[in-house]
Amino acid sequence: MKTTQSGGARTRAVVYLRISQDRAGAHLGVDRQREDCEALAARNGWDVVETYIDNDISAYSGKKRPGYRRMLADLDDGTATIVVAWHTDRLHRSPTELEEYIDLSERRGVNTHTCQAGPIDLSTPSGRMTARILGAVARHESEHKGERVARARRQKAIAGEWTGGIRPFGWGVPTGEKVSRADRKTGEEVQADVLDMNRVVPEEAEALRYWTDQILSGASVRSLVKWCADKGITTTRGNAITHQDLRDMLMRPRNAGIAVYRGEEVGRGKWEPIVDEAKFRAVCAVLKDPARRTTPGSQPKWLGSLLYRCGRGDCQHFVFATQSGGRRFPSYRCQTGHGGGRRAEVVDQYVEDTVVERLSRPDAHDLLEPAPDGVDVAGLQAEGERIRQRMRDLGGLFGSGGLELDAFTEGMETARGQLEGVTLQLVRAATRDPLAGLVGAPDVRAAWKGLGLERQRNVLRALVEVTLRTPRPGRMPDGGYFDYDAVVFDWKRRADR
Secondary structure (H helix, E strand, O other): OOOOOOOOOOOEEEEEEEEOOOOOOOOHHHHHHHHHHHHHHHHOOOEEEEEEEEEOOOOOOOOOOHHHHHHHHHHHOOOOOEEEEOOHHHHOOOHHHHHHHHHHHHHHOOEEEEOOOEEEOOOOHHHHHHHHHHHHHHHHHHHHHHHHHHHHHHHHHHOOOOOOOOOOOOEEEEEEEEEEEEOOOOOOEEEEEEEEEEEEOHHHHHHHHHHHHHHHOOOOHHHHHHHHHHHOOEOOOOOEOOHHHHHHHHOOHHHHOEEEEOOEEEEEOOOOOOOOHHHHHHHHHHHHOOOOOOOOOOOOOOOOOOOOEEEOOOOOOEEEEEOOOOOOOOEEEEOOOOOOOEEHHHHHHHHHHHHHHHHOOHHHHHHOOOOOOOOOHHHHHHHHHHHHHHHHHHHHHHHOOOOOHHHHHHHHHHHHHHHHHHHHHHHHHHOOOOOOOOOOOOOHHHHHHHHOHHHHHHHHHHHEEEEEEOOOOOOOOOOOOOOHHHEEEEEOOOOOO
């Protein structure tokens, strides 16, 4: 706000306003500060030439305060010689900021007046001491408040309650109540729904379950991101779901009803779990597997690329589809480059026909991997929780000086090894056989087509190894030129096992 100077030479003043939290976006705290500061300036006959506002920004947090920085620059340019604030803690709670402000005040002859603490004469040792004491007190209050807030959040997390933040995908059903808040883009006050964070959003919960089952069936995160885009499913902020978004959502303990505080599991939540804990642990193990490729790159476009083996002579290299050599159609060629290729489309169709036929037989159920015997999922989960608690206890003892580094390291390594074993058992219990969606399907070919290329390749990996031997030259007995006998199937699973 600017006012026009009138009469003779009058003292020029600026007003600085700040409020740490403005949850409703109504600016009420800033407006109250403004009234008091302008009243103080009027009583002293000062002309307020500029007002600087930092709303909903904490001085203690270390975040940039654009209004404050602009005020310092203007004071350095001689805009005013008086700064009016509601209290010294509105100006700064950082010793570094205070010393910068003191230096500027001495250099430019700036005086500071506050509505609550009175004038602060930074030109004298006693005035600077007072400012520093007030600053130390304010910082102590902020630190103490931060500790109380952190302790309250931890207690809420341990109690399984929602601790705030962005609405998690899968939860947050409107209660019918409304609350005022500031629109993130416009800053205008709007009415927002009060959400029950313990209740699931059905369509989002169904998506989370689908993603979990797909990952455990061998699907990639990339394919699920595309699925989300095709279905129009977005994040809770309305943004397109990225590869990292989907990984984060899949690996979020909340999915299994597990409460977390600062990355550490602290107990069970009060909300409805969406996925079984065994499946959640299995998904985390799958996505964290170092052998799993997570970097983007070219994806196979043909069923047998780097899955079929070359059988020319003693060669055991894999083949890949290429369109080199002036060929009209992509053909499979050995990685070593020797020999001619076979048309990829024809080979893949023959492999598909063979696999579909095998999985359509009455004894196809015998090809499924037997369910793990004697896997006590509940017992494994309890054992895993005991191990994690022991790791937390070890960390607490080491942090308090009650445990030496060697003993701490040895204990943690032992616990990690035990936890890895438990996790592997849970993965074994929860991972779905790639053949499960095909065997027993009313239409095996339709089910195969519905898998998508990546899932089809997983079925091949589990079921059969295909070798492309040297084809016979000329026309085959069926009148065609494709040598079906040169495509050899070595079944990894047999019904008579």
